[in-house]
Amino acid sequence: xSSIEAPPLPESHAKPExxxxxxxxxxxxxxxxVREVQQAVKGRVFPVTVMLALGISVIxxxxxxxxxxxxxxxxxxxDAGFATLIPLVLFIIPMQAxxxxxxxxxxxxxxxxLLSRLSPSAVLSGKLQAAMVQFMLYVSVLSPLLATSYxxxxxxxxxxxxxxxxxxxxxxxxxxxAVSSAAQGVVPALQPIANLxxxxxxxxxxxxxxxxxxxxxxxxxxxxxxxxxxxxxxxSGVVGVAILATTLSWLAARTxxxxxxxxxxxxxxxxxxxxxxxxxxxxxxxxxxxxxRELFPIMSVILAVVGIIFGVFMVTEQRxxxxxxxxxxxASGLRARFMTPLLPGRDRGMLCFxxxxxxxxxxxxxxxxxxxxxxxxxxxxxxxxxxxxALTYAFVYLGAGRFLRGRLPETVQGNxxxxxxxxxxxxxxxxxxxxxDVVIRGEPTRWHVGHIMNPFWTIxxxxxxGGSVISFCLITMLVMAAVQVPAxxxxxxxxxxxxxxxxxRLRAKSEPAPEPEAEATE
Amino acid sequence: xxxxxxxxxxxxxRYGKVHAVRDLSFTMERGQITGFVGPNGAGKTTTMRxxxxxxxxxxxxxxxxxVSVLVEPRQARxxxxxxxxQFHPYPNLDILEYLDFFARAYGLRGKKxxxxxxxxxxxxxxxxxxxxxxxxxxxxxxxxxxLAKTLLHDPQLLILDEPASGLDPRARIEFRALLKELAAxxxxxxISSHILPELGEMCDSVxxxxxxxxxxxxxxxxxxxxxxxxxxxxxxxxxxxxxxERFLLVQPHVSDVVADGSRVRFAFRGDDDAxxxxxxxxxxxxxxxxxxxxxxxNLEDIFLHTTKGRLQ
Numbered sequence: 054x055s056s057i058e059a060p061p062l063p064e065s066h067a068k069p070e071x072x073x074x075x076x077x078x079x080x081x082x083x084x085x086x087v088r089e090v091q092q093a094v095k096g097r098v099f100p101v102t103v104m105l106a107l108g109i110s111v112i113x114x115x116x117x118x119x120x121x122x123x124x125x126x127x128x129x130x131x132d133a134g135f136a137t138l139i140p141l142v143l144f145i146i147p148m149q150a151x152x153x154x155x156x157x158x159x160x161x162x163x164x165x166x167l168l169s170r171l172s173p174s175a176v177l178s179g180k181l182q183a184a185m186v187q188f189m190l191y192v193s194v195l196s197p198l199l200a201t202s203y204x205x206x207x208x209x210x211x212x213x214x215x216x217x218x219x220x221x222x223x224x225x226x227x228x229x230x231a232v233s234s235a236a237q238g239v240v241p242a243l244q245p246i247a248n249l250x251x252x253x254x255x256x257x258x259x260x261x262x263x264x265x266x267x268x269x270x271x272x273x274x275x276x277x278x279x280x281x282x283x284x285x286x287x288x289s290g291v292v293g294v295a296i297l298a299t300t301l302s303w304l305a306a307r308t309x310x311x312x313x314x315x316x317x318x319x320x321x322x323x324x325x326x327x328x329x330x331x332x333x334x335x336x337x338x339x340x341x342x343x344x345x346r347e348l349f350p351i352m353s354v355i356l357a358v359v360g361i362i363f364g365v366f367m368v369t370e371q372r373x374x375x376x377x378x379x380x381x382x383x384a385s386g387l388r389a390r391f392m393t394p395l396l397p398g399r400d401r402g403m404l405c406f407x408x409x410x411x412x413x414x415x416x417x418x419x420x421x422x423x424x425x426x427x428x429x430x431x432x433x434x435x436x437x438x439x440x441x442x443a444l445t446y447a448f449v450y451l452g453a454g455r456f457l458r459g460r461l462p463e464t465v466q467g468n469x470x471x472x473x474x475x476x477x478x479x480x481x482x483x484x485x486x487x488x489x490d491v492v493i494r495g496e497p498t499r500w501h502v503g504h505i506m507n508p509f510w511t512i513x514x515x516x517x518x519g520g521s522v523i524s525f526c527l528i529t530m531l532v533m534a535a536v537q538v539p540a541x542x543x544x545x546x547x548x549x550x551x552x553x554x555x556x557x558r559l560r561a562k563s564e565p566a567p568e569p570e571a572e573a574t575e
Numbered sequence: 576x577x578x579x580x581x582x583x584x585x586x587x588x589r590y591g592k593v594h595a596v597r598d599l600s601f602t603m604e605r606g607q608i609t610g611f612v613g614p615n616g617a618g619k620t621t622t623m624r625x626x627x628x629x630x631x632x633x634x635x636x637x638x639x640x641x642v643s644v645l646v647e648p649r650q651a652r653x654x655x656x657x658x659x660x661q662f663h664p665y666p667n668l669d670i671l672e673y674l675d676f677f678a679r680a681y682g683l684r685g686k687k688x689x690x691x692x693x694x695x696x697x698x699x700x701x702x703x704x705x706x707x708x709x710x711x712x713x714x715x716x717x718x719x720x721x722l723a724k725t726l727l728h729d730p731q732l733l734i735l736d737e738p739a740s741g742l743d744p745r746a747r748i749e750f751r752a753l754l755k756e757l758a759a760x761x762x763x764x765x766i767s768s769h770i771l772p773e774l775g776e777m778c779d780s781v782x783x784x785x786x787x788x789x790x791x792x793x794x795x796x797x798x799x800x801x802x803x804x805x806x807x808x809x810x811x812x813x814x815x816x817x818x819x820e821r822f823l824l825v826q827p828h829v830s831d832v833v834a835d836g837s838r839v840r841f842a843f844r845g846d847d848d849a850x851x852x853x854x855x856x857x858x859x860x861x862x863x864x865x866x867x868x869x870x871x872x873n874l875e876d877i878f879l880h881t882t883k884g885r886l887q
Contacts, residue, residue: 077685084679088665088672095667159663164629165724168652169680314631376631380646464591558646 084171085179089153090186099187102145103194109137110198117201127207128272134198135216136267141191142224144259146184147231151251154180154235154306163310173310177232177303184228188221212275215288222295223262227255229302236309282341289339293331300324313465314375318367318397322405325363326395329356329416353417357440360409361447367402368455369471371463374398374547382551384559389552393545399455400544403537406451410444439512446508448534450479455540482506580605580732580763581626585635588621588787595621596632597787603765603780605731608758610778611767612878618787619767620660623734626765627657639732656730660737662721664709670701673709674723681728691727699723699753715746722753733757735766739773751777775874785882798877807870808850810839813863822860826853840870 079087093099113133117126157163157176166176202208234251237243265271278284304324308317332352340348374382378397383389394405417440457478458471486504490497500514581603588596596618603609613619624630626637628648637644644651664673674696678688696702699719704712712720718738725733735754739747747770755777758764768774774781775795782792791798812819820834828845843850857864 080679080684080688084676087679088668088676091672091676092665092667156663156665161659161661162663162665164659165657165677166680168627168629168655168657169677169728170682171680312629376633376645377648380643462591 083175083179083182085176086182086186089179089183092153093149093183093187098145098149102141103190106137106141106191106194110134110195113137113198114201117205127202127205128269129207130198130205131202131208131213132266132269132272134195134202135220135271136263137198138191138195138220139262139266140259142188142220143227143262144255146187146191146224147227147255148251149187150180150184150228151231151235153183154232158236167310173307174303176310177229177306180232181225181228181299181303184224185221188224192217192220208272211279212272215275215279216271218288219291222292226295226299226302227258229299229306230254233302233306233309236306286339286341286344289335293335297328297331314377316375316378316381316397318370318402319392319395321363322367322395325360325405325409326412328359329412332356333416349420353413353440356413357410357443357447360406360413361451364402364406364409364447364451365454365472365475367405368399368451369458369468369475370397370399370402371465371468372399372459373463374551379547379551380555382548382555384552384555386549386552389548390545393548396548398544398547399458400540401548403451403455404541404544406447407537407541410447414441414444439515442512442515443508445531445534446512448537450475450508452533452537453478455537479508483509578604580607580640581609581765582638583622583626583635584637586622586625586632586637587634588618588625588630588632595787596625598635599784599787599789600635601782601789601792603732603763605763606758606761607779608754608764608766608777610774610781610874611765611784612771612774612781612874613767613784613790614882616786617784617882619784620736621787622784623657623736623765623767626732627655627734628652629657653728654731656725656728656733658721658725658733658735658738660740662717664712664717664720666708666710668709669706670709670712670720671696671705673720674701674727677724678727683727691729695723695726698726698756700749713746714741715743715749718742718746718750719753722750726757731762733762733764733766735764737767737769739768739770747773771874771878778874781874781877783878783882790882791877795874795877806843808841808843809866809868809870810841810864811837811866812839813837813865819857819862819864822857822862826856829853 113130116133117130120126157166163176167173171179199213203210203213231251234247237247262271278287301324304320307320311317332355333349336345336348336352373379374397382396383392394401394408454471454475457474458467461467461470483506486507487497489503500510504510504514579602583599583601586596586599588594599618599622611619611623621630625632626639626644628644628651631645636646639651639654642651642654665676668676671692674692675688678692683691693702696705699722701716701719701723704716707716709720722735722738725735733754739750742750751773754764754766758779766774766778778795780792780794781798783790783798810819814837816834816837816839819839820832823829823832823839823841828843828849829841830844831840831842833840843853845853854864854867
């Protein structure tokens with residue numbers, strides 16, 4: 054900048070000072086991480102908790118030294134040391150992240166950050182990195198105690214390593230949850246819920262974990278697990294669930310940090326489509342094959358339920374693309390078509406759910422067809438028909454939700470209204486026929502066609518009785534699902550228009566600007 | 576490089592039933608300070624937020640240095656420094672650490688980052704207070720820090736939303752001087768404020784909006800002329816001011832004559848020829864006029880004349 058002159062700088066020394074070296078190294082770190090570390094060092098909480106942890110570990114060491122019993126003291130020292138670490142990683146670090154995020158949201162600071170080169174993802178990543186740095190520092194404070202427990206032959210190294218891995222996973226997941234809760238403070242109505250959720254969630258979690266570790270139950274369980282054949286399955290399962298929970302918290306937090314007109318939906322939809330390969334992949338890689346027959350249907354049901362929950366959010370969005378998202382639809386027709394189910398908007402949300410359902414049905418059908426024994430869950434004909442019925446019901450209710458959402462204003466509040474009305478509709482469709490039965494017949498004795506909108510009872514009835522009524526229901530439901538097709542086509546058409554507009558813009562840019570008309574000269 | 580730095584084109588924005596901005600268009604050139612004036616709820620902040628990429632229009636667009644804020648928000652952000660009306664610094668950071676953090680956030684690295692932080696802090700008069708905690712600053716110092724943060728990435732366009740509100744007179748004068756220096760360095764400044772005399776002193780042009788619509792825009796003098804507003808003239812006579820007052824009362828295009836000691840202030844509605852004639856007649860009457868000047872252009876008059884105080 055021309056008017057702002059740089060001050061004369063001192064000549065560089067041959068050996069840079071440590072602070073300069075740190076400054077140079079920190080250039081490559083996330084700015085949020087650097088700032089959080091600076092603030093933590095200057096603040097009160099971090100030094101106080103470090104001193105406390107140090108004091109507690111000294112007390113434990115003294116107790117261990119005074120009551121030494123060969124073979125038992127080491128286990129006790131480990132349990133006490135790990136129980137000291139738990140509140141730090143499960144409560145202190147996440148609460149620090151929670152408060153830091155709330156500060157970020159005060160008075161539009163986060164807007165100032167988003168005007169810089171930091172994206173919401175970078176802000177959240179910085180928070181998690183800061184949590185991991187604090188975790189390392191707390192572990193290093195308690196590491197002499199953990200090392201002592203090993204030297205006293207209380208625990209072996211793999212137990213310590215796996216415990217620290219669990220602690221790290223817990224810390225990161227809890228911090229992501231805390232940051233996500235704090236980010237909800239953007240919507241003032243959600244702030245009390247966030248405060249209560251974080252306080253109770255982390256508080257109860259910490260007390261339960263400390264109780265389990267301090268009672269010795271944790272180290273026994275880990276020891277038993279390591280000797281069993283399911284160690285890989287359990288550890289990968291825990292880590293996998295933690296990663297998924299962290300990712301989901303991250304996406305939720307990102308949603309609150311972004312403006313309403315930005316694209317919030319696509320990452321969620323991509324996440325949804327990544328779930329089947331991740332879950333089935335985990336099963337193939339880590340789960341012993343003797344569990345597959347039981348696990349596959351359970352995972353398929355979980356995936357279907359997750360899809361329906363995501364579907365509720367997808368079909369209650371605003372219909373049209375925001376002007377900014379519209380401007381960023383890929384110019385390539387093929388890419389735009391591929392992206393269509395992933396782009397925001399309730400019509401495309403319905404399309405997304407349809408594609409996801411088709412994917413699940415295809416996977417289940419393929420596995421069913423290839424499976425040598427078709428006797429359980431989705432492997433059976435009943436299971437496949439039941440699954441199809443469940444998905445059809447989901448289609449009908451999501452279609453109804455999309456219709457109801459269309460009656461509400463095209464605002465974010467309208468989205469929330471739609472998300473409230475859809476479960477309410479399901480509840481009413483289940484309860485009202487039962488109440489009518491009670492009033493007319495005295496009690497709801499058996500299923501009849503009036504309960505057709507009650508998916509739980511209808512599907513259960515199918516399993517118990519079967520029959521032509523159910524086939525009729527299925528056909529009816531499929532027809533109702535087909536009613537959603539025009540909406541899906543409309544969603545696709547909007548993306549096509551956006552893509553064409555992008556192409557026109559690119560063409561206009563590449564064309565040379567018309568030369569100004571030559572002035573008349575003599 | 577085009578002279579136009581900011582182009583607001585047919586901007587339209589609704590919030591439910593409230594039509595915040597209606598088909599608003601105006602342009603602004605480099606090195607200009609443009610006052611953005613309007614009653615409360617006129618759509619100033621909405622327009623500024625759209626220009627700063629923090630909101631999107633329902634239709635229309637804003638281009639900063641030829642870059643659309645709608646299509647290329649990231650590119651546009653590199654050219655924009657937005658100073659909102661709120662400032663909340665982080666706890667446990669001093670002034671330089673605060674600036675250093677934002678410099679990192681803007682992607683500045685190594686020596687360049689350090690130099691920029693130092694020079695921006697110096698420019699805003701913060702260097703001597705560099706070790707002070709950013710949370711314990713006075714309002715004036717806080718605004719300087721806020722401005723310093725806004726300047727870190729060397730934006731071409733500064734969008735300042737009510738930057739002078741809550742500042743004491745000295746802080747306002749100092750702040751105004753900073754803005755004038757920035758404009759002299761070639762930066763465009765779009766500034767909204769309710770302190771109209773101050774805007775009138777520093778702005779090269781103004782855009783007056785009401786209920787989301789542009790009422791008038793241009794330089795203050797041009798607007799005065801276009802609106803046929805009276806010009807205030809101040810004269811000083813050496814001797815009998817009452818004689819000059821009596822003379823003025825019977826002259827064409829003259830009204831609101833007020834004498835105060837040797838000074839006489841009056842409103843004049845004619846053009847430059849008429850004013851020349853008036854002065855010649857006065858000298859012909861042997862009135863000893865030693866000063867005869869147009870009073871400072873008055874933005875308040877323009878504002879009151881052009882807006883109707885309608886709320887939405």
